[in-house]
Amino acid sequence: MGRSRQKMAVLVGWLAYCGAGAGKVFISDPASFTNLFIGTTNGGHVFPGATLPHGMVKAGMDTDSPGNHAGYDADPQFNVTGFSQLHDSGTGGAVPLSNFKIFPFAECSSFDKCATSLDGRKTRRKILGNGSPDDFASPGYFATNLSTDIRVELTATRRTALHRYTFPPSSVRPRIAVDITNDGQRSSTNPSMVLDPETARVKGGASFAASFGPGRYSAFTCVDFKGEGFDLRKPMEFGAWLSDFPVQGMTDLRQLYTSFVDQLGALFTFSQPSDSRPTIILVRVGVSLISADQACANAEEEVPDFDFEGVHRAARQAWNDLLGRVQVDPTGVDTETVSLFYSSLYRSHISPADYTGENPKWNSTEPYYDSFYCNWDTYRTLYPLMSLHDPATFARIVRGMIDIQRNEGWLPECRGATAMHFIQGGSNADPILGEFFVKFSDHAAALNVSATDLYTALLADAETQPPNWNLQGRQADVWKRLNFIPHDMFDGGGANSKQVSRTLEHAFNDFAISQVAKTLGKVNDGRKYAQRAGNFGNVWNPNITVPDGPASVLGMMQPRFANGTFNFTDPRHCSIHDPAHATCFLNAANRDGFYEGSPIIYSQYVPHDTAKLIQLQGGVENFVSRLNFIFDQSGLYSNNKEYFESTDEPSQQMPFMFHYANRPGLSTQKSRQVIAQFFNTSVNGLPGNDGAMGSYAAFYLAGMYPLPATKQFLLSSPFFPQISFFNPVFGTTTTIKSKGFAGNPASGTGKVFVKGVTVDGRPYKSNCFLDWDVFVKGSSVELTLTDDINVTCGKGRAALPPSLSTGGYD
Numbered sequence: 001m002g003r004s005r006q007k008m009a010v011l012v013g014w015l016a017y018c019g020a021g022a023g024k025v026f027i028s029d030p031a032s033f034t035n036l037f038i039g040t041t042n043g044g045h046v047f048p049g050a051t052l053p054h055g056m057v058k059a060g061m062d063t064d065s066p067g068n069h070a071g072y073d074a075d076p077q078f079n080v081t082g083f084s085q086l087h088d089s090g091t092g093g094a095v096p097l098s099n100f101k102i103f104p105f106a107e108c109s110s111f112d113k114c115a116t117s118l119d120g121r122k123t124r125r126k127i128l129g130n131g132s133p134d135d136f137a138s139p140g141y142f143a144t145n146l147s148t149d150i151r152v153e154l155t156a157t158r159r160t161a162l163h164r165y166t167f168p169p170s171s172v173r174p175r176i177a178v179d180i181t182n183d184g185q186r187s188s189t190n191p192s193m194v195l196d197p198e199t200a201r202v203k204g205g206a207s208f209a210a211s212f213g214p215g216r217y218s219a220f221t222c223v224d225f226k227g228e229g230f231d232l233r234k235p236m237e238f239g240a241w242l243s244d245f246p247v248q249g250m251t252d253l254r255q256l257y258t259s260f261v262d263q264l265g266a267l268f269t270f271s272q273p274s275d276s277r278p279t280i281i282l283v284r285v286g287v288s289l290i291s292a293d294q295a296c297a298n299a300e301e302e303v304p305d306f307d308f309e310g311v312h313r314a315a316r317q318a319w320n321d322l323l324g325r326v327q328v329d330p331t332g333v334d335t336e337t338v339s340l341f342y343s344s345l346y347r348s349h350i351s352p353a354d355y356t357g358e359n360p361k362w363n364s365t366e367p368y369y370d371s372f373y374c375n376w377d378t379y380r381t382l383y384p385l386m387s388l389h390d391p392a393t394f395a396r397i398v399r400g401m402i403d404i405q406r407n408e409g410w411l412p413e414c415r416g417a418t419a420m421h422f423i424q425g426g427s428n429a430d431p432i433l434g435e436f437f438v439k440f441s442d443h444a445a446a447l448n449v450s451a452t453d454l455y456t457a458l459l460a461d462a463e464t465q466p467p468n469w470n471l472q473g474r475q476a477d478v479w480k481r482l483n484f485i486p487h488d489m490f491d492g493g494g495a496n497s498k499q500v501s502r503t504l505e506h507a508f509n510d511f512a513i514s515q516v517a518k519t520l521g522k523v524n525d526g527r528k529y530a531q532r533a534g535n536f537g538n539v540w541n542p543n544i545t546v547p548d549g550p551a552s553v554l555g556m557m558q559p560r561f562a563n564g565t566f567n568f569t570d571p572r573h574c575s576i577h578d579p580a581h582a583t584c585f586l587n588a589a590n591r592d593g594f595y596e597g598s599p600i601i602y603s604q605y606v607p608h609d610t611a612k613l614i615q616l617q618g619g620v621e622n623f624v625s626r627l628n629f630i631f632d633q634s635g636l637y638s639n640n641k642e643y644f645e646s647t648d649e650p651s652q653q654m655p656f657m658f659h660y661a662n663r664p665g666l667s668t669q670k671s672r673q674v675i676a677q678f679f680n681t682s683v684n685g686l687p688g689n690d691g692a693m694g695s696y697a698a699f700y701l702a703g704m705y706p707l708p709a710t711k712q713f714l715l716s717s718p719f720f721p722q723i724s725f726f727n728p729v730f731g732t733t734t735t736i737k738s739k740g741f742a743g744n745p746a747s748g749t750g751k752v753f754v755k756g757v758t759v760d761g762r763p764y765k766s767n768c769f770l771d772w773d774v775f776v777k778g779s780s781v782e783l784t785l786t787d788d789i790n791v792t793c794g795k796g797r798a799a800l801p802p803s804l805s806t807g808g809y810d
């Protein structure tokens with residue numbers, strides 16, 4: 001400790017701030033509190049390898065686990081198939097990326113007997129006494145010990161991985177294979193590869209399938225070897241391999257007849273050091289989406305001297321600079337909670353990835369970000385979190401999105417490996433651009449975000465019917481004509497058409513656009529899009545109840561035909577209580593109108609106008625009893641199995657919605673129970689696919705919940721006596737301090753409820769939300785806590801969080 005904020009301030013391009021408004025540094029090495037293995041088994045699909053914040057290269061271990069979307073699986077029964085350079089984290093779809101695996105062999109009986117195929121080379125990890133595999137990871141670093149006694153370590157720069165293989169002394173013929181074709185889906189076509197027998201440089205690439213859509217992408221690599229502490233000299237043996245058959249002396253795949261084989265690569269035998277030093281071989285793996293030559297240039301530029309410790313140190317420093325902008329006081333808080341917080345913050349910065357300079361589709365001087373997988377997951381909490389502590393990166397991502405619209409016509413919704421992926425609920429780049437502009441319009445020019453181009457991109461999304469809305473965005477024509485997405489018009493899109501969900505998303509998307517229009521002073525547009533933001537009401541059928549449910553839960557969002565009549569979808573549909581056991585994922589062949597949430601959940605899903613929702617539901621009491629029904633705390637209806645789905649995005653805001661009913665104590669209790677029940681630091685500590693669970697949990701732990709494209713954050717009590725956010729664009733720090741902090745009981749009760757708020761010593765207008773201004777100027781926020789769950793937001797209308805229909809955002 002004792003490091004000044006000055007040293008931690010980060011130099012972001014020209015934004016060299018020297019830590020004005022410094023907050024106290026409690027944790028100078030936040031990397032040491034991260035646990036990268038959270039959610040690395042049982043479907044979390046978390047990537048635990050080596051990467052920079054938003055790095056393109058994500059170097060990690062691949063296993064033969066069927067759930068290996070990010071390559072790794074913490075379950076030691078799954079065996080290692082290699083160490084590859086590109087991954088996504090926390091995704092669904094088909095296994096993405098996992099390109100260009102490197103694999104070390106301690107001992108093959110001979111070069112041509114080396115089992116080089118995926119199945120042939122599979123190796124176990126060493127298992128520790130407690131039954132877990134001997135794997136280690138920290139920001140910018142990954143290590144494992146294989147059962148062959150080879151130690152593997154990985155680190156990374158933005159476009160280059162550096163691997164370090166330490167062979168056992170018994171390994172007199174250390175060998176290393178480069179795998180050109182086996183991506184996660186084994187989808188390669190058009191492979192190419194040449195190797196240099198003098199230097200062992202391998203250049204190659206292939207075309208691969210996208211993960212969540214119909215597209216393909218090309219990827220290239222350039223691999224170089226170096227001895228650590230000894231001269232590696234030229235390889236003793238070299239060749240290309242097909243499946244399990246290495247062919248000595250072959251330097252170019254074109255010399256081989258490869259058409260029936262999809263597993264191809266290079267194999268080298270190296271000599272040991274001539275003295276008793278250990279055989280340590282560094283492998284530098286450059287990656288590019290443009291060409292193998294560019295992969296070589298990337299590697300030479302980013303890792304010129306194969307300095308493993310240097311690269312590792314720089315990566316860890318980059319992470320510490322970023323994570324250290326958020327400081328928590330750990331006094332009286334268990335280490336598990338501190339670790340959960342910094343690990344969640346860490347995972348918020350894995351995707352999207354900075355592919356600048358690697359976009360094969362058009363030339364541009366703008367940044368290029370990719371792995372938007374998907375905006376549906378990230379718009380809710382990830383970008384509002386970046387607004388607080390990483391706005392310069394946020395601005396670069398926004399520029400990249402605008403550049404995609406400029407060149408392809410539509411903002412990205414889902415996107416991976418340069419290919420458009422399927423949309424989920426809406427055109428959810430809109431609230432991301434809205435989030436940026438509503439909060440940073442005064443700084444947009446300095447951050448090189450063009451307000452004109454941003455607005456043009458939003459209007460293209462909102463107004464122009466794309467050829468394929470399934471990939472490009474909205475069913476815009478019918479949306480404009482009917483003011484809802486009808487149940488019986490497909491316009492060439494998919495059969496799984498989730499019309500109710502899309503209606504609700506588009507209403508929120510248009511709300512985001514109205515917020516931008518108002519910020520720009522475009523009064524008429526502001527009004528027009530605010531009106532469209534009210535379209536959610538067009539799919540509200542006031543007469544629907546839940547079979548066997550309470551009479552007070554009356555009215556549901558329902559599918560509607562173009563002629564205006566409603567169809568019917570059982571409110572329990574897709575929920576844990578659905579008698580038909582349907583799912584509402586993209587692979588479900590459904591025409592029922594809903595995506596990743598039951599009609600019951602969607603009946604509470606109007607984030608920008610909860611006041612109107614309360615009115616539709618017949619008042620505050622009904623609204624609260626509906627929330628209680630969703631959480632089913634009583635166990636009355638269903639044995640404590642709740643409708644709330646912590647893993648599905650439409651549920652995410654639900655625990656905080658009691659705020660709008662002036663019952664913030666219930667939000668505090670519920671959100672704290674959600675953390676206790678669903679989030680922990682074990683390898684299965686996530687309730688499902690990570691998606692944006694990192695930023696979601698980080699907000700809950702910080703005692704806040706954001707509403708994107710607005711200037712408000714809902715407020716509860718943080719899990720720490722003090723938390724502060726340093727914002728490098730403003731150069732300010734905002735601190736939230738809890739007077740009388742007394743720990744975090746799992747029950748969500750105790751002295752955790754907010755009964756009073758002051759900002760810079762003055763009583764604040766609400767106990768339920770903070771305005772963005774508080775964070776712009778850098779403030780000291782003090783919360784007074786009580787154990788009385790019956791706290792309120794404060795006196796009068798202004799104390800309630802805003803809603804559109806009550807003029808809250810004017």
Ligand SMILES: *[C@@H]1O[C@H](CO)[C@@H](O)[C@H](O)[C@H]1NC(C)=O
Pocket residue numbers: 064077078079123124
């Ligand atoms: C991993 O390898 C070990 C040893 O070869 C084998 O017993 C085990 O079944 C393998 N695991 C899987 C999931 O195939």
Ligand SMILES: *[C@@H]1O[C@H](CO)[C@@H](O)[C@H](O)[C@H]1NC(C)=O
Pocket residue numbers: 134135136143144145151
């Ligand atoms: C692997 O083995 C080395 C040498 O025994 C040891 O230092 C290291 O902690 C082990 N585990 C990992 C993950 O590197």
Ligand SMILES: *[C@@H]1O[C@H](CO)[C@@H](O)[C@H](O)[C@H]1NC(C)=O
Pocket residue numbers: 360361362363
């Ligand atoms: C980008 O510019 C380079 C150099 O002029 C050119 O070779 C390349 O084809 C261009 N790429 C695209 C996608 O237009």
Ligand SMILES: *[C@@H]1O[C@H](CO)[C@@H](O)[C@H](O)[C@H]1NC(C)=O
Pocket residue numbers: 013014446447448
């Ligand atoms: C904005 O653009 C100017 C001119 O191209 C450049 O000098 C400056 O570094 C850019 N600033 C940022 C934050 O990207």
Ligand SMILES: *[C@@H]1O[C@H](CO)[C@@H](O)[C@H](O)[C@H]1NC(C)=O
Pocket residue numbers: 541542543566
């Ligand atoms: C709901 O019920 C009322 C009273 O029966 C009826 O007038 C109204 O048309 C119904 N609304 C819908 C959408 O079915």
Ligand SMILES: *[C@@H]1O[C@H](CO)[C@@H](O)[C@H](O)[C@H]1NC(C)=O
Pocket residue numbers: 488561562563564565
């Ligand atoms: C409305 O359209 C639906 C679906 O096309 C049809 O089943 C229904 O009969 C129509 N209702 C009226 C009143 O035309």
Ligand SMILES: *[C@@H]1O[C@H](CO)[C@@H](O)[C@H](O)[C@H]1NC(C)=O
Pocket residue numbers: 487488567568569591592
């Ligand atoms: C009405 O909804 C049901 C249940 O989802 C569905 O099976 C049926 O196809 C829908 N009707 C029409 C005309 O789309």
Ligand SMILES: *[C@@H]1O[C@H](CO)[C@@H](O)[C@H](O)[C@H]1NC(C)=O
Pocket residue numbers: 677678679680682684685686687
């Ligand atoms: C950790 O979280 C997972 C996922 O939500 C849950 O299944 C598991 O029971 C939790 N473990 C503990 C010890 O709380």
Ligand SMILES: *[C@@H]1O[C@H](CO)[C@@H](O)[C@H](O)[C@H]1NC(C)=O
Pocket residue numbers: 787788789790
């Ligand atoms: C909060 O209100 C409920 C219902 O009115 C009441 O039963 C409870 O005792 C109150 N709690 C406290 C701490 O006053």
